[in-house]
Amino acid sequence: MSLHPVVAEVTDRIVTRSRESRGLYLDKIHRAADQGPARAHLTCGNQAHAYAAMGDDKDTLAAGRAPNLGIVTAYNDMLSAHQPFERFPQLIKDAARAAGATAQVAGGVPAMCDGVTQGQTGMELSLFSRDVIALSAGVALSHNTFDAAIFLGVCDKIVPGLVIAAASFGHIPAVFLPAGPMTSGLPNDEKAKVRQQFATGEVGRDELMAAEMASYHGPGTCTFYGTANSNQMLMEFMGLHLPGASFVNPGTPLRDALTVAGAERALAITGAGNDFRPAGHVLDEKAFVNGIVGLMATGGSTNLILHLPAMARAAGVQLDIDDFAALSEVTPLMAKVYPNGLADVNHFHAAGGLGYMIGELLDAGLLHPDTVTIAGDGLARYTEEPKLKDGVLQWEKTDGQTRNDKILRPATDPFLPIGGLKSLSGNLGRGVIKVSAVAPERHVIEAPARVFHDQDSVKAAFKAGEFTSDCVVVVRFQGPRANGMPELHGLTPTLSVLQDRGLRVALVTDGRMSGASGKVPAAIHVSPEAAEGGPLARLRDGDIVRLDATAGTLTVLAEDFEARTPVVADLSANNDGLGREMFDMFRNTVGPATSGAAVVI
Structure with a gap:
């Protein structure tokens, strides 16, 4: 299928608008990449400080011949979506060591929960936390000892802040590893009903608290399709996740296998190998257009209308709100996930999820198929589904059918003809x-x-x-x-x-x-x-x-x-x-x- 003319027109408009800023950006990251592996430019004293606590990995690091991964983590155990990240650094380090390489936690970034601060004074820091996260990740990576970065973050401002940092260090590859959504709890429509009853005085605080606790009940992302899960969609549409990684529940063997595979992939795409994929090449005009189309097709969070332009600017790409509106006019709304429907993201994933949706949108000419992704050239890889068979992770083509047309529908028969x-x-x-x-x-x-x-x-x-x-x-x-x-x-x-x-x-x-x-x-x-x-x-x-x-x-x-x-x-x-x-x-x-x-x- 040829590219839809509106998608082509909007992309050309963004390319033209961004020509100067994108050109300057690419020049900057190419100069940084041309300097070669970062550790080669550090003094012995610099390196000794960086490796002092690394135990058995010291010799590998000092030799400087194997890639070293920098882990930037937004772990804390107040955010349900980020609590699973406690285990990820060790999984990543073990995977790197098994490949003859190394990984270090480069630094942590703050991660506040908008669910905790909704309606509270702390919410006035929420949007700015995105910039703090970007700055914090920048400090972590400024040690200049890493051949690729792995970013651990899920929620509202965290992923946008980390993407801004990944773009700023666009001369090295960036792999984003999600934690996945919590299992389904109290249905979202029932929770919303109790909230309205509380607002009118029909139920008291005890009933409201019980409903909220039954909805937000365990590790993982909140299951409604808000900003956190919209972020996960975005990372997949833009090629910064492994295919099918977004909505696999935490604490499962498949989740762990995807985390290990993400570390292995980060090692494979550094400048030390033959498949160099710096983040700045992934984050181009086409990738951002694909992200906007994904946002419209899923009915995702309006917060991304703020975050996408900020992320894009970090990569020299200039977006305007009219770009969103123009793409919305030709992108069908293919999903009904709460608050746009009764289903949650687990139901959406079971119905075919992002892989089905990406396949449909590619067939409709609404996505650029030829983008650079961490998984390979082209977005077609993202129509495949990860499976764990006899302990081995593999990706399989799906049958291209929705498993529940009340949640997920084909592009030719959508819930709405426009993204909304x-x-x-x-x-x-x-x-x-x-x-x-x-x-x-x-x-x-x-x-x-x-x-x-x-x-x-x-x-x-x-x-x-x-x-x-x-x-x-x-x-x-x-x-x-x-x-x-x-x-x-x-x-x-x-x-x-x-x-x-x-x-x-x-x-x-x-x-x-x-x-x-x-x-x-x-x-x-x-x-x-x-x-x-x-x-x-x-x-x-x-x-x-x-x-x-x-x-x-x-x-x-x-x-x-x-x-x-x-x-x-x-x-x-x-x-x-x-x-x-x-x-x-x-x-x-x-x-x-x-x-x-x-x-x-």
Whole structure:
């Protein structure tokens, strides 16, 4: 199948836009690669420090003839998705030693859990943790003793931060090893129902706690299709995982075999061998287009609309939100995974998962088939499924059939003909909306604005019974410069209750929603943000706001709107407490949401 003309057009547009920055990037990583294996340039004293604690591996390291892998780990045992990484370094070291090579833990990076900080002060550090992770990984790899890097990370900001670091050290290969999702617990629709009942006072905290604990119950990624699992999809579509690795449960023999195989593959693609695959060659324009198509086909997290441009910039690639919208228009929505459906990622994987989806999209001409991946040239390898037979890991072609068409459907008969993401523009600025779970009759909402400066004020108004008619809830001063752009996930139950009561409601914000945003229309990432005097700062209660996802517009119908003086909010409370005082530099230097809200690149 020839490449779809829109995919080709968007790719050409990105290549043209990125020509200068990508050229400079490639020159940089080629100069670094041309210097040869890093350890050859270290003094004996440098190397002695690096190898002092390596025991039996010292002689191999000092000889400098075998590859040395640098492990960058986001392990901690507060994040269920990252707890399995405790065992990974030893598996990787043993695999390297068996191959006559070596591996070292280069460093650790922080990994915060958005599930813990949702609606809490700590969420104001969440987005910036991506840049801290990138910087931390950069420090780890700066010792310059590694021939390839293995990155251990799964969740929301961790993978994007690690990709930024991998791109910055793009002269060496990068292999990402996932931990896999936890086994299925309380169904997500039942959990959501209890959350709504708690919001309306029908159940108490004990019932809510029991439902949450039954849902998030063991090691592994949360099983809904939020940002963490969208990250795993992305790594597979972009060729940084081994084929079929994303959604294998932790603690299983197959998971361990894939971890060992990832280490072996990292050793095979270093500059010391004949199949050199530096990360900067994997992370090209085509790979990012494939990632965006995967995001649309799966109905993935809106957070990736922030992260992908930031990741791409680190590799010299310039993305725009209109690229996402254009690819969404031609990419079918092939999956229904919570919050877009009732199934979780384990059900999605059992139905055929990413391998089936990649095969379908390749056949439809919606993916670049000729990308460089860690597994080999071409994306076709990613249609294969890993199997463990008699203790031996092998990949097999699947039959190309979905095993449950209520969860996963072919590209020719999708749930929706488009991916469900729209870019928005108008006199309120630029933003995005995800409509894959929004009923068609709610794609256009025109109603009076109710303006708030934080989500707690919205909840208080709801409890006071103030929402009795159609409205557009505007939550401003939630952008990256205002307070670090925390997720407003806590608004989902409240707004869902209003919608279920028959009201026509929508959310407009310069903040962001979780990867679990769903059935309520939400214009998010609106830029310029209110803290910079953006249009949202001129809105008043009662202004008629029109959110039109069909036409891609976000407007206020007020004749004097442009002449108004923007409101200036007192944001001093965002500047200290729980570490926020240390992030003042980040808030002052962060870029706009439309280009990824990036700090370090």
